[in-house]
Amino acid sequence: MSPLSFGRNTGATCGKYSPGNPQPDELSAPTPAPLSAALEVPAPALTLREVLALDPVQAARPELLAGEAALDRPVRWVHSSEVYEGANFLDGGELLLTNGFGLTDAEDKVRRRYVRELSARGAAGLAVEVGRALPTMPGEVVDEARRLGLPLLALHRVVPFVRITEAANRAIVTRGLSGRTAMVRPWGGDHVAALLADLADGQALNQPEVEARAALAGFHPGPGARLIGVSVHGTRETGALDRAVRLLGGAGLLRAAFPGDVLALLALPDHRPGDPVRAVQDAFRGATEPHATVAVGHAVAADAGWQRWSETLRAARTTLELALTVPPPEPGTAEGPQITSSRALALERELTRGGVEANRERLARLVHHALGPLLAWEAAHPSDLVRTLEVHLRHGCSPTRTAALLHIGRQSLYQRLERIESLLGLEIDDPDLLGELLTAACAHRVVRGTGTGAESAGGVRAVA
Secondary structure (H helix, E strand, O other): OOOEOOOOOOOOOOEEEEOOOOOOOHHHHOOOHHHHHHHHOOOOOOOOHHHHHHHHHHHOOOEEEEHHHHHHOOEEEEEEOOOOOOOOOOOOOOOEEEEOHHHHOOOOOHHHHHHEEEEEOOOOOEEOOOOOOOOOOHHHHHHHHHOOOOOEEEEEEOOOOHHHHHHHHHHHHHHOOOOOOOOOOOOOHHHHHHHHHHHHHHHHHHHHHHHHHHHOOOOOOOOOOOEEEEEOOOOOOOHHHHHHHOOOOEEEEEEEOOEEEEEEEEOOOOOOOHHHHHHHHHHHHOOOOOOOOEEEEEEEEHOHHHHHHHHHHHHHHHHHHHHHHHOOOOOOOOOOEEEOOOOOOOOHHOOOOOOOHHHHHHHHHHHHHHHHHHHHHHHOOOOOOHHHHHHHHHHOOOHHHHHHHHHHHHHHHHHHHHHHHHOOOOOOOOOHHHHHHHHHHHHHHHHHHEEEOOOOOHOOOOOO
16 A cells, blocks of 8 residues: 555545655645734644644554545544543544554444444544554444545554643644644634733743733733633633633633633632632532533732743643543543642642653653552552552542542452552551652553553553
């Protein structure tokens, strides 16, 4: 099979996917332009063709089996999932990655229905790891994808999906927020989006400029006001932010929608009692759609300077990326939005400062040193010891709280804790060990990523 080119349609229906020799008028990168110019001349969002050209995707040796005509459709986000009844959770425009476990023993009609549901939800494409759990791509999947025009890729080399999602989603966020590559025209006022993009991207600004641009948008945080950055994924609308502001009693709001998420800066008056971050989280629980993910930054003083405004927005955006790509320590609720904060993921943010890939080897050594016996046990016995340990430590070593979060009985929890202590040869409630064990358990979850077949830290395969 000949390599599939990035150029005009050659009539091929499958082949090894490689950058090839792109036509200059179709795929050459846009000339970098000032943000204002990018806003005046809208450019396309990141396309599936561009996502497939990223290094981590190419490292997986992708082969396009269907949907060549749809390679220029925009990609809003890249997810990985092994839930084969989860198409109804997609918003449209996602590239879905899967290792194929659920397709291995499924009936033909189930495989076809899976592809139809992804197409009906507007998925940008489906990429399936082939060669381990799934020896070859099922013919029914290929046939259904071709019939529906859904891009279908076989990934022939094992690359941890967290590497692909991290690279792709960072590119999507950069394209949507920075404006340097080719900023897509956001919904709402362009000047508001430009200001939020500059702040979130850490552009060099000055306080009078920021205040003047904020005032132009009607944003006037008073003396003593506390600002909190918020990033929302799963909706293109800003209505949830407006509803949250009403629940907060009329906080100031600067918000704009970008491809993939909504970004905002909230201003709470100084006379409001209580924890401002907790108040914002509670407001979004009552204002956000059930399928949305909301990340809340830390509270900063409005009069502390525009750098602090930037910090809380950047913290919200980083936290959102982590919430979407790193699995939580405890099982999530089936209903309701996912609401998190930069302080809730503070350990994850510190461990991944500079990117997951830059820290992967260091984190793997940390995990192997502290949790090696647990990982060896889990490789040979289906269990959940590492997650049990992390949840227990995160919640003050409370058996009642830990058992409730893990949905198990207290007696089962006690048995797990005894097993953990026996394998590690220590008492897990020793104050001198809490920091090391919690950090290692968190690092294991980060390195393991979305649990889609990547090797766990220390070379021991994780059992979910």
